[in-house]
Amino acid sequence: MRIVSSSLVAALMVGLAAAPASAATEDRILPGRLVVGLTPAGSADTVLARIGDLALGSRPVPGLNAIVVDVPADRRIEAGDRARGAGVRHVQPDVKVTTGVVPGDAAKAGSLETNRVAGARTWGPGRAGVLVAVVGTGVSPAAELPAARIRPGRDFVGGDEDAADEDGNGTAVAAVIAGTGDSGVCADCDILPVRVQGGVADGNAVDLAAGIVWAADQGARVIAVTGTTDFPTYLLKDAVAHAEAKGALIVNGSGSTGIVQPQHPGNYGDVLTVSTVDGSGRKSSNTNRNNAFYIDVAAADNLYVAGRYLAGSSASAAVVAGVAGLAFAAKPGVSAAQVRDAVIRGAIPSPEQSYDPPILDASYVLNAIGGADTTAPVVSTGFTDGQALGDWIEVRPTVTDDHAVARVEVLVDGILIGERSRPWDQPVWIDPSVGGAGSRTITVRAHDYAGNVGEKATTVTFDTSAPAVTIDSPSPAPFLRNPVDVVATVTGEATRVYANGMPMTRLPGTDRWKATIQVRNNAGPLFGVTAYDAAGNGGSAAFEGRVDDAAPTATSISPGSGARIRGTATVTISGVKDDVSGVGQAELWANGRLVGRDTTAPYSVKVATGAYSGNVDLVWKLTDVAGNSRTYSRRVIADNAGPSVSISKAPANKAKIKGTTRVYVKASDPSGVARVELLVNGKVVARDSTAGYVLAFNATKLKKTMKVQVRAYDKLGNVKYTSTRTWYRK
Numbered sequence: 001m002r003i004v005s006s007s008l009v010a011a012l013m014v015g016l017a018a019a020p021a022s023a024a025t026e027d028r029i030l031p032g033r034l035v036v037g038l039t040p041a042g043s044a045d046t047v048l049a050r051i052g053d054l055a056l057g058s059r060p061v062p063g064l065n066a067i068v069v070d071v072p073a074d075r076r077i078e079a080g081d082r083a084r085g086a087g088v089r090h091v092q093p094d095v096k097v098t099t100g101v102v103p104g105d106a107a108k109a110g111s112l113e114t115n116r117v118a119g120a121r122t123w124g125p126g127r128a129g130v131l132v133a134v135v136g137t138g139v140s141p142a143a144e145l146p147a148a149r150i151r152p153g154r155d156f157v158g159g160d161e162d163a164a165d166e167d168g169n170g171t172a173v174a175a176v177i178a179g180t181g182d183s184g185v186c187a188d189c190d191i192l193p194v195r196v197q198g199g200v201a202d203g204n205a206v207d208l209a210a211g212i213v214w215a216a217d218q219g220a221r222v223i224a225v226t227g228t229t230d231f232p233t234y235l236l237k238d239a240v241a242h243a244e245a246k247g248a249l250i251v252n253g254s255g256s257t258g259i260v261q262p263q264h265p266g267n268y269g270d271v272l273t274v275s276t277v278d279g280s281g282r283k284s285s286n287t288n289r290n291n292a293f294y295i296d297v298a299a300a301d302n303l304y305v306a307g308r309y310l311a312g313s314s315a316s317a318a319v320v321a322g323v324a325g326l327a328f329a330a331k332p333g334v335s336a337a338q339v340r341d342a343v344i345r346g347a348i349p350s351p352e353q354s355y356d357p358p359i360l361d362a363s364y365v366l367n368a369i370g371g372a373d374t375t376a377p378v379v380s381t382g383f384t385d386g387q388a389l390g391d392w393i394e395v396r397p398t399v400t401d402d403h404a405v406a407r408v409e410v411l412v413d414g415i416l417i418g419e420r421s422r423p424w425d426q427p428v429w430i431d432p433s434v435g436g437a438g439s440r441t442i443t444v445r446a447h448d449y450a451g452n453v454g455e456k457a458t459t460v461t462f463d464t465s466a467p468a469v470t471i472d473s474p475s476p477a478p479f480l481r482n483p484v485d486v487v488a489t490v491t492g493e494a495t496r497v498y499a500n501g502m503p504m505t506r507l508p509g510t511d512r513w514k515a516t517i518q519v520r521n522n523a524g525p526l527f528g529v530t531a532y533d534a535a536g537n538g539g540s541a542a543f544e545g546r547v548d549d550a551a552p553t554a555t556s557i558s559p560g561s562g563a564r565i566r567g568t569a570t571v572t573i574s575g576v577k578d579d580v581s582g583v584g585q586a587e588l589w590a591n592g593r594l595v596g597r598d599t600t601a602p603y604s605v606k607v608a609t610g611a612y613s614g615n616v617d618l619v620w621k622l623t624d625v626a627g628n629s630r631t632y633s634r635r636v637i638a639d640n641a642g643p644s645v646s647i648s649k650a651p652a653n654k655a656k657i658k659g660t661t662r663v664y665v666k667a668s669d670p671s672g673v674a675r676v677e678l679l680v681n682g683k684v685v686a687r688d689s690t691a692g693y694v695l696a697f698n699a700t701k702l703k704k705t706m707k708v709q710v711r712a713y714d715k716l717g718n719v720k721y722t723s724t725r726t727w728y729r730k
Helices: 009-014 023-028 044-054 073-083 117-121 169-178 205-217 234-245 313-330 336-345 362-369
Strands: 029-038 057-060 066-070 088-099 131-136 190-195 197-199 202-204 222-225 249-253 272-277 297-300 303-305 308-310 378-380 393-395 398-400 405-412 415-421 428-430 438-448 453-462 468-473 484-491 494-499 512-517 527-533 538-543 556-558 568-574 583-590 593-598 603-608 614-624 629-638 644-649 655-657 660-668 673-680 683-688 693-698 705-714 719-721 725-729
Touching: 029 044, 029 073, 029 205, 029 234, 044 057, 044 066, 044 073, 073 088, 088 205, 088 234, 117 313, 117 362, 131 169, 131 205, 131 313, 169 190, 169 222, 169 303, 169 308, 169 313, 190 205, 202 205, 205 222, 205 234, 222 313, 234 249, 249 313, 249 336, 272 313, 272 336, 297 313, 308 313, 313 336, 313 362, 336 362, 378 438, 378 453, 405 428, 415 428, 468 527, 484 494, 484 527, 494 512, 512 527, 568 614, 568 629, 583 603, 593 603, 603 614, 644 705, 644 719, 660 673, 660 705, 673 693, 683 693
Parallel strands: 131 190, 131 222, 222 249, 249 272, 272 297, 468 538, 655 725
Antiparallel strands: 029 066, 029 088, 057 066, 088 202, 197 202, 303 308, 378 398, 393 428, 405 415, 405 438, 438 453, 468 484, 484 512, 494 527, 527 538, 556 568, 568 603, 583 593, 583 614, 614 629, 644 660, 660 693, 673 683, 673 705, 705 719, 705 725
16 A cells, blocks of 8 residues: 555645645635545435535545535635545545646657567557547547547547547547557557546646546556645545456556645555656656555656657656556456556566666566566577677667567677677677687577566677777878878788778788778877778777868958059068968969068069060969968059150250240059159259249359250159250350
């Protein structure tokens, strides 16, 4: 028997005349409704007479010797005190009932193989006539649950025979129990729908108790109850006792709110209470905890069924109910107590805390309940006689059985190396260095749930010598560029060689292997070559270095695009950097000809344009240490010709002048005219820098004979002279 934790028993079962319950308690109580349990000699009329004017209405609880009395919500305790007396077993408020569900999650999809259901199904898919009641939100047909498999039910919410599901939870639960899909357990079992909740959060203890009793009276062998309450109620306790007396096995989810408070009816009688686990057997995040030791087993949830993922304890309870249905189908005369015992006795201990519920093993249950099994498992070690094995050896045998395998042992030369059980299909590893190289016998021995043993022995060779690897190419270098051509010498009987995981090809007639690979920088070696022999022994070598596939970059070039230069100009490229191997050199090309190179920042080269005028196409080629290069182009204009200059108005050659004389000049240049100057006898006597140039001088102060020229400068410094004129002073 369970230890019943009942911190609220005094308030809910006995002490209705005591102080009011806490606010949290009141939230779970249905106001204005009393449940009065009667003795065999008790009378509803007597109770109602005692309550008097506080009795606003009453009705019997179907199937149980109890009545529900409607009373003023604010005078419930007073009405309860009046009701107590001869013929009354208990007086309690009715309480809310909810179903343990959480949102389904495709990323965490569960599987029936967490509970080894496939092995259980080998005893048969169930049997028509094995009736499993689903007491919850009702049941409607679904793709995995045809209408022909749903028996006529009852609706205690609406008070009629239509138990259709308006919520979806009950249908999904039924599809897990008896569906034909991947998440269905007992595909040939029949479903009895009992609607006691309008939705997963909309139920009460009165309807739930009545539904349990009715399901038992209809001959249900398994009663799957989806709803729970954390308040102890005599009514639910009586309903459980009634159903168990009828031979039914009740299965109830533990709830999915993460609390430790025992839930009801799961804490009554021999109800199988079920919590949830994920695929690794660890508690689901929202499952209720077993600190009070009232949860019997755990099962998978988050199962895809009826077009949704059903998660929470109602899903896990459905798995257990389906397995119970398989058990009743496999052995018609089996009792509920025998099925319950097989479920609990065969459960696998939790991988977490010792008090966490053990995990349902459906294969164990059906083997314990089903008929005789005298067929031993059929075993293959996964190896062939004479096969060479080395390094750590993974033993992953193939084992088949007419029902299910419980345990597998691996032996080497008769000595047990390791075993796996429930699940058995996890690998066992052998260290071939223990015991040395040579001929050895690996034996795989498999046990089924009935104790039948099958085994297979294979004689193999342990070889622990690995091939030796030397990387011949590339030669040692601090930096490489992709793709990398790799050549390696492998000594030993290598059967496969990889460079950075890419298969290498053997060069015919040699022990050398080659491959072209892509590499990238990481914290360790740049790449490695690994060679394996037939036994799986691996030898390797690593290449240290870094890869540099990115060429240097720059931010600007001086002079700028379209700039005009003359003579010898200095060209500079700025902001040059290379983050991996570093800048090796910067070369400058002009009109396709290498002008010069620089190896240190700032990178500058002089370009001599001589007498050339015209476009100059400059190209900087930046190369890093690894050999990556990038070019930057710029077009400038060489201008090495002086301005066009002429005298537009002035005294003629050999003219005689006196006083102030003016010379009018025209000058132009693509680079712009900087100034024009008038020279007399080689000396500048006037200059002008504004177009419409006028040069004036006083002849009185100069020699009688004057040699006169005009010269013009452009803005780059190029100069041009006019022809010389001779003037005479009067």
